[in-house]
Amino acid sequence: MIESLPAGDSSVAPAAGAVAGRENAAVDARGGGAGFGALRLLLFVTGGRVCATDISVVREIIPFRNATRLPGAPDSVSGLINLRGTIVTVLDLGRRVGGSAASPVSREDGSIVLVEHGSKVVGLEVEEVRDVHLLSESDLEPAGGRGGGELGARGAAATGGIAADGAGDGEGGGIIHALAHVGDDVVVLLDVQAIVKEVLL
Numbered sequence: 001m002i003e004s005l006p007a008g009d010s011s012v013a014p015a016a017g018a019v020a021g022r023e024n025a026a027v028d029a030r031g032g033g034a035g036f037g038a039l040r041l042l043l044f045v046t047g048g049r050v051c052a053t054d055i056s057v058v059r060e061i062i063p064f065r066n067a068t069r070l071p072g073a074p075d076s077v078s079g080l081i082n083l084r085g086t087i088v089t090v091l092d093l094g095r096r097v098g099g100s101a102a103s104p105v106s107r108e109d110g111s112i113v114l115v116e117h118g119s120k121v122v123g124l125e126v127e128e129v130r131d132v133h134l135l136s137e138s139d140l141e142p143a144g145g146r147g148g149g150e151l152g153a154r155g156a157a158a159t160g161g162i163a164a165d166g167a168g169d170g171e172g173g174g175i176i177h178a179l180a181h182v183g184d185d186v187v188v189l190l191d192v193q194a195i196v197k198e199v200l201l
Contacts, residue, residue, distance in 0.1 A: 039137065041180075043130040043187060044113065047094035050185040053192045055132055057115045064110030064125065077199055078125055081112070088114070089199070090123035096175070096195055097188070117196040124192065133182050140178035140189065 041052040067079030067090040078090040090112060094105065105125045112123040177189040 039135050039140075041133050041135060041187070041189065042113070043133055043182065044111075044126040045128040045130070046124075046126040047097040048127075049097060049188055050130075050182070051093075051097065051126075051188045051190050052133070052180075052182075053113075053115070053190055057117075057192060059114040059116050059121055061129055062112050062114065062123075064105055064107050064112055066107070067123075067125075074199065081123065083114075083123075088121060088123050090125060091195065091199060093124040093126055093195070097190070115192050115196065117193055117200065120196075120200060122196045122200070124195075135180055135182075139180050141180070143176040143179050143188070 040055040042055045042058055043050060043052045045051070062083070065081055067081050069079040070077060073079070076092050076096045078092045080087050081090055082088075092105075105127055109128055111126055111129045113126055113129070114121050114123050175191050175194045177191050180187045180189060
């Protein structure tokens with residue numbers, strides 16, 4: 001089992017100046033303003049897809065840095081980083097959702113999204129962090145084209161090829177919550193807890 005940083009560790013408090021302004025704003029946006037039944041979603045690009053996760057599980061966003069590879073670790077595990085003196089496990093999210101053809105994350109444009117999983121904090125490599133969008137449950141549709149219409153058809157294309165190994169028996173191995181339209185993009189709402197659980201448990 002791969003261990004990671006305890007979520008209560010004060011060493012992961014957001015560091016002012018270490019993160020681009022738009023990324024700090026994205027994390028700070030979870031503090032309030034959402035109406036009843038609304039979802040605050042952090043949008044990012046990984047594996048060539050526009051994806052999202054509930055902002056409530058995001059602890060911090062830091063600039064991309066290379067991780068030290070763990071011998072024998074799954075391909076979806078990039079390795080370990082030292083975050084202000086604490087060792088954090090980092091997952092290659094692009095490889096998990098984009099497969100072996102996913103492009104490596106750019107050191108210049110990439111980021112690591114730190115998410116909470118129970119008492120642990122784990123890093124997710126992403127190609128680009130966008131912003132936070134407020135959506136309602138009614139804006140979401142099932143993955144895999146089951147919703148029908150344009151979103152369903154485009155959603156089938158957006159989720160096609162996501163590696164289905166790991167937790168769950170449904171679409172994408174249980175790692176896809178739903179789909180949504182944000183502007184011109186079909187956004188894949190990921191269950192990052194399920195993705196992290198594949199590695200930590």
